[in-house]
Amino acid sequence: MATLISDLVEPLGQARGFVLATVILLTVFKIYRYSNSDSVYPDLPFVGRDEQTKTTWQLKLRWVKEAKHLIYDTLSKQNKPFQLMASTGPLIILPAHFMEEVRNDDRMTFAASLKKDFFSAYPGFEGFRPAAEDHVFTSSVRIGLTQSIGKVTELLSQEMAGILRVMWPVTDEWISTEFNQDALNIIARLSARVFQPEPLCHNQEWLDLTVRYTVDFFTAAFVLRMWPKVLRPLIHWFLPQTRRIRNQVAIATRLMEPELARRRKARKEAIISGKEPRSAVDALTWMATAAKEKADEYNYVWGQLNYSLGAIHTTSMTFVYVLYDLIEHPEYIPLIREEIAAVWKPGDILTKNTLYNLKIMDSFMKESQRLNPVTLSKMVSPICPHSGKLNSELVPLNRVAQQTVHLSDGTVIPKGAGLAIPVTALTDEKYHQDPLKFDGHRFYNLRQQPGNETKYQFVTTSNEHISFGHGKHACPGRFFASNEIKIALVQILTTYDLRFPPGKGRPRCLENGASLVPDPRGLIQYRRRQA
Numbered sequence: 090m091a092t093l094i095s096d097l098v099e100p101l102g103q104a105r106g107f108v109l110a111t112v113i114l115l116t117v118f119k120i121y122r123y124s125n126s127d128s129v130y131p132d133l134p135f136v137g138r139d140e141q142t143k144t145t146w147q148l149k150l151r152w153v154k155e156a157k158h159l160i161y162d163t164l165s166k167q168n169k170p171f172q173l174m175a176s177t178g179p180l181i182i183l184p185a186h187f188m189e190e191v192r193n194d195d196r197m198t199f200a201a202s203l204k205k206d207f208f209s210a211y212p213g214f215e216g217f218r219p220a221a222e223d224h225v226f227t228s229s230v231r232i233g234l235t236q237s238i239g240k241v242t243e244l245l246s247q248e249m250a251g252i253l254r255v256m257w258p259v260t261d262e263w264i265s266t267e268f269n270q271d272a273l274n275i276i277a278r279l280s281a282r283v284f285q286p287e288p289l290c291h292n293q294e295w296l297d298l299t300v301r302y303t304v305d306f307f308t309a310a311f312v313l314r315m316w317p318k319v320l321r322p323l324i325h326w327f328l329p330q331t332r333r334i335r336n337q338v339a340i341a342t343r344l345m346e347p348e349l350a351r352r353r354k355a356r357k358e359a360i361i362s363g364k365e366p367r368s369a370v371d372a373l374t375w376m377a378t379a380a381k382e383k384a385d386e387y388n389y390v391w392g393q394l395n396y397s398l399g400a401i402h403t404t405s406m407t408f409v410y411v412l413y414d415l416i417e418h419p420e421y422i423p424l425i426r427e428e429i430a431a432v433w434k435p436g437d438i439l440t441k442n443t444l445y446n447l448k449i450m451d452s453f454m455k456e457s458q459r460l461n462p463v464t465l466s467k468m469v470s471p472i473c474p475h476s477g478k479l480n481s482e483l484v485p486l487n488r489v490a491q492q493t494v495h496l497s498d499g500t501v502i503p504k505g506a507g508l509a510i511p512v513t514a515l516t517d518e519k520y521h522q523d524p525l526k527f528d529g530h531r532f533y534n535l536r537q538q539p540g541n542e543t544k545y546q547f548v549t550t551s552n553e554h555i556s557f558g559h560g561k562h563a564c565p566g567r568f569f570a571s572n573e574i575k576i577a578l579v580q581i582l583t584t585y586d587l588r589f590p591p592g593k594g595r596p597r598c599l600e601n602g603a604s605l606v607p608d609p610r611g612l613i614q615y616r617r618r619q620a
């Protein structure tokens with residue numbers, strides 16, 4: 090009897106399973122079709138769609154594989170606005186001549202682009218929430234960090250000497266090292282020394298977390314973007330990448346809580362006794378000052394994660410490219426060493442003024458950044474230093490329109506649309522003589538001309554130099570980043586000789602969409618300085 094019943098029910102069960110599976114598949118398909126209506130903007134040419142590339146998914150994959158070529162080829166044929174499907178959704182690309190019009194226009198904001206492209210409302214993605222949601226974080230960098238740059242530079246100088254002593258033993262033998270990882274460790278440690286108080290700034294778990302969180306954060310955002318929009322509010326709970334960053338935020342909270350509790354207590358006691366609370370020189374103080382009466386409610390853990398996200402990888406990649414360029418153009422090394430020797434001797438503290446006098450170094454760094462620009466979200470160099478070929482364009486100026494905007498040429502940017510301006514100007518011969526040639530003296534020479542002294546510094550932004558953005562939202566951390574890199578270079582160049590491993594040459598860059606990043610396995614060699 091039992092066998093009879095199961096004989097009758099089993100096929101029924103299978104049929105029910107089949108019907109259920111079909112319903113689920115149809116629903117997913119419908120949702121997917123729906124999400125394909127990730128609608129594009131009317132009246133703007135759409136680039137990248139063809140017979141093989143029709144759905145949103147295929148278009149996003151095309152962005153991953155060919156973003157640079159899509160942007161560059163289109164702009165070289167028609168210097169007009171167009172749209173394509175980026176991994177973040179439809180994106181309007183504006184040619185460089187729109188920079189002046191867009192850069193200070195409050196109707197198109199950088200914060201909104203962080204919110205849209207980096208899911209700042211989802212748990213785990215809190216690392217960009219401070220910059221996306223209000224002005225406190227950005228003000229803490231713009232005012233707090235910048236005003237403390239003198240004190241901070243001296244701290245960095247002491248820290249760097251300690252880092253190198255442990256990281257690179259001084260020997261007469263050439264030693265190989267993966268410089269991308271070293272640069273990340275150096276910049277993470279220097280940054281932590283300034284952003285976090287003792288003992289957290291030297292806590293290895295915190296340092297590893299800040300480096301890891303950035304990589305995992307961008308990976309999680311990338312993976313989530315590839316899912317249809319309507320599924321994201323649900324799927325983000327289950328993806329391994331998003332679970333990982335949620336876990337990292339929890340670890341950051343655990344690590345920071347003792348210091349936060351100590352500061353809350355000190356603030357309360359100071360208020361009761363009618364005194365001003367004692368303030369340390371660190372990012373916790375700058376955020377508390379910027380938050381004013383809301384200082385008690387501010388989320389300092391997210392703020393610290395935002396400091397790491399904004400500061401570590403951007404600065405470390407810039408540093409990697411500068412060092413590679415120095416090894417590739419070794420004729421600049423004695424000139425820069427001479428310049429260093431004129432203002433500093435080993436063992437002394439490096440000050441803001443000493444660094445200001447390193448003008449060949451500054452020019453070399455700006456030239457390196459011109460040819461290897463780095464941005465927060467979408468990175469690509471116009472020239473791949475490995476192949477020497479013109480690669481494509483970088484889009485460091487990302488905005489989202491908060492209302493419909495009519496541009497001067499009649500282009501309509503709909504409310505909610507993402508837009509970006511690529512860095513064509515960095516290699517445009519209208520602005521730079523022989524633009525594809527590396528000339529470490531290029532900006533040094535320009536600064537010698539009357540009236541130009543401050544125009545061509547590493548930290549100066551302009552319509553032609555947008556590696557740090559330009560206008561109201563230009564990167565406020567660039568002065569700090571510049572000093573970090575200079576301090577690291579002074580100590581490295583005075584202590585070590587450098588080269589690429591014989592027979593290997595300059596490490597290549599890895600491409601992904603509009604990103605071009607240093608190969609994490611790329612090697613350099615160092616040994617005790619011989620001359």
Ligand code: HEM
Pocket residue numbers: 199200220226227230234396399400401403404407463464465485486487555556557558559560561562563564565566567569570
């Ligand atoms: C070489 C290193 C760096 C590069 C290449 C870089 C690049 C950029 C770029 C391209 C922007 C967007 C600007 C725009 O849209 O106009 C930006 C914004 C920003 N950066 Fe940086 N950055 C670097 C280092 C740092 C550091 C060290 C910090 C903080 C400690 C920082 C904090 C910020 C903040 C807060 C913003 C938002 C500004 C605003 O919305 O007004 N950056 N950065």
